[in-house]
Amino acid sequence: MMSETHTSLLASELGPVVGTNNAKALEKAFGYTTVEEFLHHFPRRYVEVGELTPIAELPYDEHVTIVARVVNTSQRQMHSRKGFIFEVTVSDELDASGQELRMTFFNGYQARSELQHDTVAMFSGKVSWYQDHLQLSQPEYAILDEAAQADPRPIPIYPASAKMPNKKIRDLMNLLMDQVRETDVPEFIPAALLRLHGYPTRFAAFNDRHRPKQVADGYRARNRFAYEEALLLVLSLAERSAAMGRQLAVARPSIPGGLADQFDERLPFELTEEQLLVGQEISSDLSTPHPMHRLLQGEVGSGKTVVALRAILQVIDSGGQAALLAPTEVLATQHFESIRSMLGPLAEPGLFGEGNGTGVALLTGSAKTAQRKEALLGIASGQTGLIIGTHALLGDQVQFADLGLVVIDEQHRFGVEQRDALRAKANNTVPHTLVMTATPIPRTVAMTVFGDLEISTIRRMPFGRAPITTHLVPMQLPGYQQRLFQRMAEEVSKGHQVYVVCPRITDSQTEPGSLGVTAEGSGNDPMSVEAMFELVNSIPLFNDIRVEALHSQLPTEDKHAIMEEFSSGEVDILISTTVIEVGVDVHNATLMVIIDAENFGISQLHQLRGRVGRGGLPGTCLLTTWLDADHPSVNRLRTVEGSTDGFELAEADLAERKEGNILGVQQSGSRSSLRVLSVMKDQKIIERARKDVGQLTSAAGWRESYPLLAVTLGTWVDEATREFLDKN
Ligand code: ADP
Numbered sequence: 001m002m003s004e005t006h007t008s009l010l011a012s013e014l015g016p017v018v019g020t021n022n023a024k025a026l027e028k029a030f031g032y033t034t035v036e037e038f039l040h041h042f043p044r045r046y047v048e049v050g051e052l053t054p055i056a057e058l059p060y061d062e063h064v065t066i067v068a069r070v071v072n073t074s075q076r077q078m079h080s081r082k083g084f085i086f087e088v089t090v091s092d093e094l095d096a097s098g099q100e101l102r103m104t105f106f107n108g109y110q111a112r113s114e115l116q117h118d119t120v121a122m123f124s125g126k127v128s129w130y131q132d133h134l135q136l137s138q139p140e141y142a143i144l145d146e147a148a149q150a151d152p153r154p155i156p157i158y159p160a161s162a163k164m165p166n167k168k169i170r171d172l173m174n175l176l177m178d179q180v181r182e183t184d185v186p187e188f189i190p191a192a193l194l195r196l197h198g199y200p201t202r203f204a205a206f207n208d209r210h211r212p213k214q215v216a217d218g219y220r221a222r223n224r225f226a227y228e229e230a231l232l233l234v235l236s237l238a239e240r241s242a243a244m245g246r247q248l249a250v251a252r253p254s255i256p257g258g259l260a261d262q263f264d265e266r267l268p269f270e271l272t273e274e275q276l277l278v279g280q281e282i283s284s285d286l287s288t289p290h291p292m293h294r295l296l297q298g299e300v301g302s303g304k305t306v307v308a309l310r311a312i313l314q315v316i317d318s319g320g321q322a323a324l325l326a327p328t329e330v331l332a333t334q335h336f337e338s339i340r341s342m343l344g345p346l347a348e349p350g351l352f353g354e355g356n357g358t359g360v361a362l363l364t365g366s367a368k369t370a371q372r373k374e375a376l377l378g379i380a381s382g383q384t385g386l387i388i389g390t391h392a393l394l395g396d397q398v399q400f401a402d403l404g405l406v407v408i409d410e411q412h413r414f415g416v417e418q419r420d421a422l423r424a425k426a427n428n429t430v431p432h433t434l435v436m437t438a439t440p441i442p443r444t445v446a447m448t449v450f451g452d453l454e455i456s457t458i459r460r461m462p463f464g465r466a467p468i469t470t471h472l473v474p475m476q477l478p479g480y481q482q483r484l485f486q487r488m489a490e491e492v493s494k495g496h497q498v499y500v501v502c503p504r505i506t507d508s509q510t511e512p513g514s515l516g517v518t519a520e521g522s523g524n525d526p527m528s529v530e531a532m533f534e535l536v537n538s539i540p541l542f543n544d545i546r547v548e549a550l551h552s553q554l555p556t557e558d559k560h561a562i563m564e565e566f567s568s569g570e571v572d573i574l575i576s577t578t579v580i581e582v583g584v585d586v587h588n589a590t591l592m593v594i595i596d597a598e599n600f601g602i603s604q605l606h607q608l609r610g611r612v613g614r615g616g617l618p619g620t621c622l623l624t625t626w627l628d629a630d631h632p633s634v635n636r637l638r639t640v641e642g643s644t645d646g647f648e649l650a651e652a653d654l655a656e657r658k659e660g661n662i663l664g665v666q667q668s669g670s671r672s673s674l675r676v677l678s679v680m681k682d683q684k685i686i687e688r689a690r691k692d693v694g695q696l697t698s699a700a701g702w703r704e705s706y707p708l709l710a711v712t713l714g715t716w717v718d719e720a721t722r723e724f725l726d727k728n
């Protein structure tokens with residue numbers, strides 16, 4: 001009886017455990033409703049009195065912790081149109097020298113509500129130099145009442161908010177931990193592994209994490225939870241790989257003198273060494289009776305599509321069909337057109353057409369009924385060797401004669417379910433799969449996230465690709481706005497074309513006539529495509545320049561027409577949202593202006609600027625922002641400005657997403673399967689888990705030996721892997 005009530009504690013609602021009002025507040029702040037969710041609200045770090053540094057001795061550029069009393073607070077608006085800075089001046093509690101230190105909190109709602117005159121708190125952060133004094137910017141802090149000042153134990157610092165500050169979280173967590181018993185938290189990791197790595201049991205780990213006796217205990221508990229996630233992740237991928245290895249596919253070996261060979265002869269350029277090498281890997285994968293599961297990564301324009309096309313032709317040569325799945329209609333249409341022109345006569349089916357090639361068809365959601373019927377017929381009869389389309393290809397009416405290869409372009413838009421749905425369309429056997437991504441994935445991440453895929457990488461661009469130069473444009477400085485427009489007009493006068501990308505489609509608030517809002521302005525919204533379009537059209541400089549606006553809400557036909565006009569050079573400036581992010585290929589475009597660039601992620605910005613410099617002409621990318629130079633987001637833009645290495649940027653992007661630790665910003669509400677593990681920083685733990693999983697699964701019947709691990713894995717895979725894979 002006891003154990004029944006106890007094992008259900010983690011699944012139970014928070015109300016009975018912490019009180020109804022507190023439970024409501026936790027739900028509002030973080031979205032938690034169960035004990036288990038709140039228990040996983042882990043501290044970001046700990047501070048302890050032992051680490052204290054007196055103000056007078058603060059080392060520049062290092063991480064410090066001080067206990068200090070607030071002597072003054074104030075608030076100022078950012079010079080940009082976003083947010084405010086809350087400033088706190090403190091004086092040392094331990095040192096009578098009267099030294100003061102300033103701290104700044106960007107959009108510090110929580111700090112503003114908690115830090116008042118005379119409040120004593122422990123602050124911790126990195127010392128920086130600003131104007132003429134040392135400061136801590138965005139420090140983390142824990143309010144110290146008298147009892148806390150006397151307690152020698154480390155203080156956990158939680159992700160917190162103004163309404164749910166650190167002190168309150170600590171109190172509620174204590175209340176909860178007092179009620180959790182060992183039987184509530186069953187252990188599912190084999191005891192031998194815990195011993196091997198010196199990790200605490202799951203129950204002990206919750207205790208150590210939330211109220212460690214020493215800081216080291218807290219971090220060891222943290223690593224236990226990271227390891228737990230790594231173990232489940234690696235184990236799930238190993239199982240998936242093993243299952244795939246048992247699957248059968250039809251071998252599609254290359255046929256000498258077939259379409260693939262004829263295509264190689266037609267190519268107007270030499271394939272690069274990497275393209276040839278990857279081509280061989282794929283070709284030999286396709287020749288075996290087991291399905292290929294390969295990820296092909298390479299920057300935009302690195303020549304992936306050509307490689308994929310050679311694989312497609314090999315499959316068609318040996319009697320199969322191929323499907324190419326693109327994330328948007330614009331992209332599918334572009335692929336269709338460029339592939340048909342690359343194939344030339346090889347895209348003429350032999351039976352009814354002129355040539356000795358194969359049928360190539362396009363199927364998208366907006367296809368007309370007659371078109372659609374024809375496409376479906378060609379696919380079902382096998383006359384169409386290659387079908388290109390969007391998710392419309394996944395529909396029930398689409399029946400293949402013999403689907404042999406699925407190529408998925410720009411994988412980050414699709415989830416595993418979609419991959420599986422398309423693969424399920426092969427009769428009886430599993431088709432070969434090639435996933436192409438232009439977002440480079442760091443090796444460790446690839447190993448973990450795509451552990452079930454083989455990976456091929458194209459690192460070098462084909463010869464003749466011009467470099468892209470990127471500049472940050474600080475709009476609040478005098479003259480920059482005008483200079484930006486002049487630069488755009490100059491580019492057009494040289495006969496080139498310009499992309500302008502805005503973060504949003506419409507904007508009811510922005511007044512036309514001004515690019516964003518001036519320093520005194522109160523607006524907060526990023527620039528919209530529509531407002532930008534109006535603005536550009538209202539400026540005499542652009543009188544003879546043809547400008548169009550493109551975004552996802554336009555009717556499909558308009559979208560195609562505008563894209564067509566831009567491709568053919570009838571339109572000089574294209575103002576759009578990120579619809580042009582992937583795959584769009586206009587060689588004459590040399591300038592990319594990204595407005596209010598702080599609204600985009602690092603990888604996204606890199607992807608966007610890959611749209612220019614594609615035709616041998618050097619490309620320029622301008623990132624505009626109204627943010628002050630000291631705004632945290634400007635760092636991100638500088639990272640993009642300073643590097644064109646897609647792999648380096650992908651790592652920066654990922655590191656940032658995991659470390660988004662501005663106090664008050666909570667990301668912990670999501671149920672993401674990887675709550676603790678950082679695929680970037682926990683490489684050692686991941687390696688450890690890989691080794692352990694290797695041993696575990698090499699012995700027969702681990703599921704029987706460790707039934708609780710098997711059950712936990714099952715639940716975890718159902719809920720979590722999918723969610724994680726989808727998001728990344
Ligand atoms: P990705 O799919 O990786 O974005 P594509 O395959 O579309 O890249 O190639 C981008 C452009 O470079 C296309 O115009 C393509 O014809 C061209 N290209 C591909 N491989 C080579 C090569 N080896 N030499 C010269 N140009 C190439």
Ligand code: MG
Pocket residue numbers: 300301304305583
């Ligand atoms: Mg491409």
